[in-house]
Amino acid sequence: MSTSSDERKLLPTGHERIDHLEMRGIVKRFPGVLAVDHVDFDVRAGEVHALLGENGAGKSTLMKILYGLYQANEGEIYLNRRKVTIKSPSDAIALGIGMIHQHFMLVPSLTVAENVALGLKSSREPLLDLDVVSARIEQLARTYGLQVDPSRPVWQLAVGERQRVEIIKALYRGAALLILDEPTAVLTPQEVDDLFATLRQMVQDGHALIFISHKLHEVLAISQRITVLRDGRVVGSVPTAQATKAELARMMVGREVLLTYDVPPVEPGPVRLKISGLRASSDRGTEALRGIDLEVRAGEILGLAGVSGNGQRELAEVIFGLRPATAGSVLLDGQDITGKSPAELNRLGMSYIPEERMLDGVIRDFTVAENLMLQEHAQRPYSYHIFLNPRAIAQRCANLIRNFNIRTPNQETPIKSLSGGNIQKLVLARELAREPSVLIAAQPTRGVDIGATEYIHQRLLEQRARGTATLLISEDLDEILALADRIAVIYEGEIVGVVDRAQAQVETLGLMMAGVRHETAAG
Amino acid sequence: MPPNLFHSPRLDRAIDALMPLIAVLLALLVGGLMIVLMNANPITAYRGLWDGAFGSKNAVADTLVKATPLLLVGIGICISFRGGVVNIGGEGQMIAGGLVAVAIGLGYKDADPTLVIIACLVGSFVAGAVWGGIAGVLKAYFNVNEILSTIMLNQIATFGMMYLVRSEFIDPRQKGAAAPIPETERLPRQFDLPRIGGALDDLYRWLGLSGEGGTQWGTTLLHNGIIIALVLAVLVYVLLWRTTVGYRIRAVGKNPRASRYAGIPVRRYMVLSLVLSGGLAGLAGGIQLLGVRHRMNAEGGAIAFTGNAGFNGIVAALFGGLHPLGTIPASILFGALLVGGNKLQRTVQVPSALITALIGLVIVFVVGSDIFVRRRSRRRVTVSVAEATEAAEVRASP
Numbered sequence: 022m023s024t025s026s027d028e029r030k031l032l033p034t035g036h037e038r039i040d041h042l043e044m045r046g047i048v049k050r051f052p053g054v055l056a057v058d059h060v061d062f063d064v065r066a067g068e069v070h071a072l073l074g075e076n077g078a079g080k081s082t083l084m085k086i087l088y089g090l091y092q093a094n095e096g097e098i099y100l101n102r103r104k105v106t107i108k109s110p111s112d113a114i115a116l117g118i119g120m121i122h123q124h125f126m127l128v129p130s131l132t133v134a135e136n137v138a139l140g141l142k143s144s145r146e147p148l149l150d151l152d153v154v155s156a157r158i159e160q161l162a163r164t165y166g167l168q169v170d171p172s173r174p175v176w177q178l179a180v181g182e183r184q185r186v187e188i189i190k191a192l193y194r195g196a197a198l199l200i201l202d203e204p205t206a207v208l209t210p211q212e213v214d215d216l217f218a219t220l221r222q223m224v225q226d227g228h229a230l231i232f233i234s235h236k237l238h239e240v241l242a243i244s245q246r247i248t249v250l251r252d253g254r255v256v257g258s259v260p261t262a263q264a265t266k267a268e269l270a271r272m273m274v275g276r277e278v279l280l281t282y283d284v285p286p287v288e289p290g291p292v293r294l295k296i297s298g299l300r301a302s303s304d305r306g307t308e309a310l311r312g313i314d315l316e317v318r319a320g321e322i323l324g325l326a327g328v329s330g331n332g333q334r335e336l337a338e339v340i341f342g343l344r345p346a347t348a349g350s351v352l353l354d355g356q357d358i359t360g361k362s363p364a365e366l367n368r369l370g371m372s373y374i375p376e377e378r379m380l381d382g383v384i385r386d387f388t389v390a391e392n393l394m395l396q397e398h399a400q401r402p403y404s405y406h407i408f409l410n411p412r413a414i415a416q417r418c419a420n421l422i423r424n425f426n427i428r429t430p431n432q433e434t435p436i437k438s439l440s441g442g443n444i445q446k447l448v449l450a451r452e453l454a455r456e457p458s459v460l461i462a463a464q465p466t467r468g469v470d471i472g473a474t475e476y477i478h479q480r481l482l483e484q485r486a487r488g489t490a491t492l493l494i495s496e497d498l499d500e501i502l503a504l505a506d507r508i509a510v511i512y513e514g515e516i517v518g519v520v521d522r523a524q525a526q527v528e529t530l531g532l533m534m535a536g537v538r539h540e541t542a543a544g
Numbered sequence: 545m546p547p548n549l550f551h552s553p554r555l556d557r558a559i560d561a562l563m564p565l566i567a568v569l570l571a572l573l574v575g576g577l578m579i580v581l582m583n584a585n586p587i588t589a590y591r592g593l594w595d596g597a598f599g600s601k602n603a604v605a606d607t608l609v610k611a612t613p614l615l616l617v618g619i620g621i622c623i624s625f626r627g628g629v630v631n632i633g634g635e636g637q638m639i640a641g642g643l644v645a646v647a648i649g650l651g652y653k654d655a656d657p658t659l660v661i662i663a664c665l666v667g668s669f670v671a672g673a674v675w676g677g678i679a680g681v682l683k684a685y686f687n688v689n690e691i692l693s694t695i696m697l698n699q700i701a702t703f704g705m706m707y708l709v710r711s712e713f714i715d716p717r718q719k720g721a722a723a724p725i726p727e728t729e730r731l732p733r734q735f736d737l738p739r740i741g742g743a744l745d746d747l748y749r750w751l752g753l754s755g756e757g758g759t760q761w762g763t764t765l766l767h768n769g770i771i772i773a774l775v776l777a778v779l780v781y782v783l784l785w786r787t788t789v790g791y792r793i794r795a796v797g798k799n800p801r802a803s804r805y806a807g808i809p810v811r812r813y814m815v816l817s818l819v820l821s822g823g824l825a826g827l828a829g830g831i832q833l834l835g836v837r838h839r840m841n842a843e844g845g846a847i848a849f850t851g852n853a854g855f856n857g858i859v860a861a862l863f864g865g866l867h868p869l870g871t872i873p874a875s876i877l878f879g880a881l882l883v884g885g886n887k888l889q890r891t892v893q894v895p896s897a898l899i900t901a902l903i904g905l906v907i908v909f910v911v912g913s914d915i916f917v918r919r920r921s922r923r924r925v926t927v928s929v930a931e932a933t934e935a936a937e938v939r940a941s942p
Contacts, residue, residue: 343805364807375805384799395795395806399788407787 119196324505442473596887617857627817633694634854641826672826
């Protein structure tokens with residue numbers, strides 16, 4: 022009897038199962054903020070328990086406590102009903118807890134096997150045992166459908182493959198419980214399907230999985246239970262079978278949320294932005310853009326879909342005069358603007374919402390007002406000659422803060438103490454206040470909570486109705502499908518196809534994002 | 545969030561404002577221990593320090609004269625550090641300013657003194673601006689580290705001065721003679737910066753404050769350089785916080801990438817910060833020449849002319865929170881330490897190195913207190929933002 026139950030407790034990797042893990046009354050305080058407020062959370066072997074919540078809801082903090090990266094101020098953790106203390110990630114790993122971070126922790130120049138072996142004792146010290154490691158990796162890969170070649174260097178791998186290496190790394194170290202922090206954020210739809218297949222296999226074999234996400238449909242697709250966090254507290258915990266998207270969104274945000282928008286038909290006007298044969302180099306000197314042709318009309322949102330790192334950032338930078346083009350041209354209303362400076366483009370009615378808002382969009386140490394004035398400060402009435410006019414500036418900022426619903430104690434608050442959503446609203450306010458004729462919006466809602474996302478989307482649609490030509494660059498296909506009139510897909514610096522939203526299908530777009538040409542993908 | 549009964553914003557801010565003073569007191573306390581270890585009486589020592597710096601009209605005048613170049617260099621440092629460039633070239637820029645001033649003064653000995661003084665001051669500003677601007681251009685357009693280039697330019701200026709003073713600029717009376725210290729002629733006395741003691745006495749008399757005997761400041765060496773420096777400190781404050789130019793300098797300093805994205809010509813403003821910073825240091829050199837030295841000599845390196853103000857000005861600026869108005873009391877404090885240190889040395893027979901150590905202690909404690917204040921204010925901001933957001937949410941929900 023006892024032997025058979027012991028056998029049942031073993032995972033295919035040969036490690037012991039974690040039948041039940043429970044976090045009780047967890048509290049984590051940061052100076053001035055209660056990040057996690059008396060949270061109870063548990064997960065069992067053979068289930069995916071999804072942790073849902075907006076940015077800053079406390080999901081990551083809670084999981085970092087479980088993985089030993091943070092220490093809780095209060096509360097206990099029980100593993101198989103036994104109280105444990107986890108002081109560091111190595112404690113967590115020893116207990117069979119693994120974590121896949123949003124940002125991969127791999128050494129690009131090392132091979133897959135070397136990455137997996139990193140930090141582990143070799144079976145024949147002081148020599149390496151990479152052959153043993155490779156054999157074991159291949160065995161794990163077969164069991165869980167995680168295809169990787171152990172001998173390839175990591176820098177050659179695509180994002181989806183790198184994630185598989187991370188999962189193998191965790192399994193190799195005996196993870197019975199795996200925490201996945203926003204694992205789908207960087208994947209194409211097909212890669213998401215592959216990942217989900219692997220996760221289902223793991224659940225079947227008796228692993229316990231915690232899946233952190235803010236994407237409702239993914240959570241509904243993969244999990245058995247869903248716990249929603251808001252402001253550090255558990256709002257509710259429901260079996261997935263009884264959950265609906267609208268209900269979950271309401272729990273996350275605390276009010277009703279629009280999940281789809283009424284996109285009123287707007288008759289597209291003349292071509293505002295015309296890009297032809299555009300080529301440019303990446304920071305490393307490799308060719309990032311390989312002949313891009315695009316047109317954006319007035320009153321139209323052109324969505325540029327694609328997996329991160331396929332030339333989106335370089336395209337936006339070339340258009341906005343921040344990176345030189347090696348060939349081709351950009352026309353604004355028929356006028357050649359290739360290589361013009363950002364200041365000139367601002368004057369010509371172009372706005373840019375940069376992807377890295379903390380790096381490129383705002384000045385962290387400046388106040389809300391100072392950040393709102395980054396472009397217009399030299400114009401009347403905000404300054405006369407070189408002297409700033411504080412009254413006019415204060416008035417304009419007060420208007421923008423009100424009109425764009427920026428939540429800040431006052432104009433003099435340093436911007437770094439605002440939330441990501443509010444910072445993005447500020448950038449949006451600054452860029453849209455100019456009534457741009459062309460808007461380049463790069464990842465406008467990345468890392469922004471649902472409430473602010475909804476707001477930003479509404480503003481982009483409003484701008485469309487006013488005749489702005491918008492190039493919406495996003496890795497979030499849902500966002501593009503919700504807003505764009507036409508969708509272009511970029512892959513390795515080339516446009517693989519442009520489709521109307523009405524004809525767009527997620528599967529086709531997914532194939533295109535993986536580099537399959539539109540004609541073949543549709544056929 | 546429960547209100548904290550012991551949490552008073554006003555008290556918090558008062559503590560923050562007093563923090564530099566507390567830091568100085570702590571530094572003096574530790575310095576006192578050092579004096580005790582040297583078998584001297586710290587109370588006598590500090591009384592000597594105080595008397596030396598503020599004990600008489602002459603002492604106060606000396607302190608202010610010493611503070612003047614510190615303040616000018618310091619407000620320049622405020623501009624450059626706020627603009628994200630580290631100007632370590634104050635020494636070289638002061639020398640460049642001094643050399644141009646001495647050249648103009650000796651070249652136009654018979655011209656109208658007021659015009660010559662103005663020309664010397666403007667010329668010294670331009671010379672320092674060029675000297676700083678070289679480092680600015682190298683940084684902005686050739687990506688040369690400005691810390692290295694300004695230090696190198698210090699050396700070039702120092703040796704250039706030595707060469708010029710030995711050759712072109714040498715006092716004609718020394719020519720051919722084996723002079724112990726090669727030096728320039730003294731500038732004609734009518735080019736000395738006007739002393740302001742007499743005017744101060746008039747002011748005292750007008751206010752009915754002067755006692756028997758009347759003149760008290762009239763005999764001191766206080767010249768109007770301190771007035772120029774104080775006015776410029778206010779102007780630099782206006783520049784940095786009330787003009788588009790200053791706004792852009794600060795934006796470029798805090799985040800050149802975002803500034804570039806917003807259409808600010810980042811390189812030009814980088815150069816401008818070093819030009820202005822160097823110009824103010826150059827002016828410090830000109831004022832040092834017209835107000836104190838009246839000639840340049842080839843011995844003793846840079847320090848003989850600058851008195852290390854090119855470096856100490858950086859310390860004064862940091863102590864003043866990189867704020868031009870804060871740099872005013874900071875410069876006076878360091879001027880007082882320098883002047884009082886001499887007296888201290890004479891009264892209690894401690895080595896003058898003690899003053900250097902004391903200044904070092906002040907810096908360590910001030911920098912430490914600054915980190916302390918910043919951490920406190922960050923905590924405060926987080927709390928207030930959290931509260932405000934909460935309040936906004938309460939308002940938003942029906």
